[in-house]
Amino acid sequence: MQDTQGMSRERLSRIERFIDEHYVAPGKLPGALVQVWRRGALALNSVVGMADRERQVPLAEDSIFRIYSMTKPITSVAIMMLVEECRIALDDPVSKYIPAWENLGVFTGGFMESFQTRPPARPMLVVDLLRHTSGLTYGFQQNSNVDAAYRKLKLGELATAGTLDEMVEKLATVPLEFSPGEAWNYSVATDVLGYLVGKVSGMPFDAFLKLRIFDPLGMADTGFHVPAHKADRFCACYAIGALGSKVISPRGPMLQDDPQSSPYLQPPGFLSGGGGLVSTAADYMRFARMLLNGGELDGVRLLGPKTVALMTANHLPGGVDLPRLSRSMFSEATYEGVGFGLGFATTITPASTLMPGSAGDFFWGGAASTFFWVDPSEDLIGLFLTQLLPSSAYPVRRQLRTMVYSAITDPGPGR
Incomplete structure (x- = not known):
């Protein structure tokens, strides 16, 4: 087989066989879609398995997936478009836009009804929301009395029976896990960014995403x-x-959300910038290509290239990787050698990850095991779509990256 876009066709073909033989055929995954984009074209477009196992509906190239936390990079792009227009700034205090948060304290002890707090070392800034250094958390972390309060307030249930405004209002009653900038913790911060997009733009968050992105x-x-x-x-x-x-x-994976009775069939009250979108491979690949191209695709520019470079740099205080700063029990990234930018994880030391890759590649995934990454130095995008919770079930993301990079025969300047 001849190479395509500097990649071995024979080695690319291994990927579909591997996914099918190790995941789809044994019933670990219902189906999987893999796309690899390199040097201006799709080098691999693989679709195997079922979209709906119960009804034996085959997965298709235009199947619609729950992308969960792959919503976060889209929300982050939206807020950075407003940053470029100087309608909001990364160093603005969040309380400028949410006055009820001005006196949020940092947890030192106690429980929901009797929290003890201290003042934060500094205010929470917009940049803290983008890089998950805000002091916010997720209720499912089950790591502290603060996330227990999130569960008691049923913040996680607002996605199906509430609104974004309600979540922001309730968060004003719970202290922060830590002083902003002192640690990294995967959190509802990106949902708050969606709230800010609506407040600053003057239009509903979903309308902004549709009109502008x-x-x-x-x-x-x-x-x-x-x-x-x-x-x-x-x-x-x-x-x-x-x-x-x-x-x-x-019996293998159990049906968690039936596509014929799913809540996703109706417009939600809660517009989750952290995990609420559905999408297709074609759509998300266009979004990823825009990022690869420095903010522009087919004559449409959403961001300037310097803004994309800013977003994909490591913004963790001190330039450290996630293990040095993380308090999170969960995220969509492995940690060693990985930093975090403004909406994405980013590789800072490839050797520490024990995976092939490039310094400066950036990525994120979703709760149902979806995943994407962009590697500018190799002019490459990888996209993996499936529907299985939790995303930590199998090491398929790591395996996919390994197999994609092993197929490169003509590496870019980053080698």
Whole structure:
């Protein structure tokens, strides 16, 4: 087989066989879609398995997936578009836009009804929301009395029975895990960014995304719900055993969200910038290509190249990697050699990751095991879409990156 875009066709073909033989055929994943973009064209476009195992609906190239936390980079691009317009600044205090947060303290002890706090060393800034150094958390972390308060306030349930405004209001009653900038903790921060996009732009968050990002880029199938005329393309979502458990059911993955009765079939009250979008491979690849091209695609510019470079740099205080700063029990990244930018993880020391890659490649994933990465030095994008919770079930992301890089025969200047 001849090479394509500086990649071995024979080695690329291994990827589909591997995913099928190790994941889809044994029933670990219902189906999987893999795309590799390099040097201006798709080098690999693989679709295997089922979109809906119960009804035996094959996965298709235009299937619609829940992308969960792959929503976060899109929300981050939206806020950075407003930063470029000087309508908001990275060093603005968040309380400038959410006055009720001005006196948020840092947890020192106690419980929901009797929290003890101290003043933060400095105010929470907009940049803290982008890089997860805000002091906010997720209720599912189950790591502290603060995330226990999130669960008591049912913040996680607002996604199906609440609004973004309600979440912001309730967060004013809970202290921060730590003083902003002192640690990294995966959190609801990107949902708060979605709130800020709406407040600063003067239009609903979903309307901003459609008008300023989705329509200009031609992302016709991306949104916060699946319209009725597209419902036949919507994938089922599965979970290993009880949701959140790593104990594998003897029957294999269990149906977690039926595409014929899913909440995603109706517009949500809660517009989650942290995890609420659905999308397709074609749409998300266009978004990733825009980032690879420095903020522009097919004559449409969303961001300047220097802004994209700023977003994909490591913004962790002191330039350290995540293990030096993380308090999170969960994220969509492995830690060693990995920093965090403004909406993405970024590789700072490839050798420490024990995976092939490049300094400056950036990436993120979603709760249902979806994943993407962009490697500017290799002019490369990898995209993996499936529907299995939790994302930590199998090492498929690591394996996919390894196999994609092993297929490169003509490396870029980064070698």
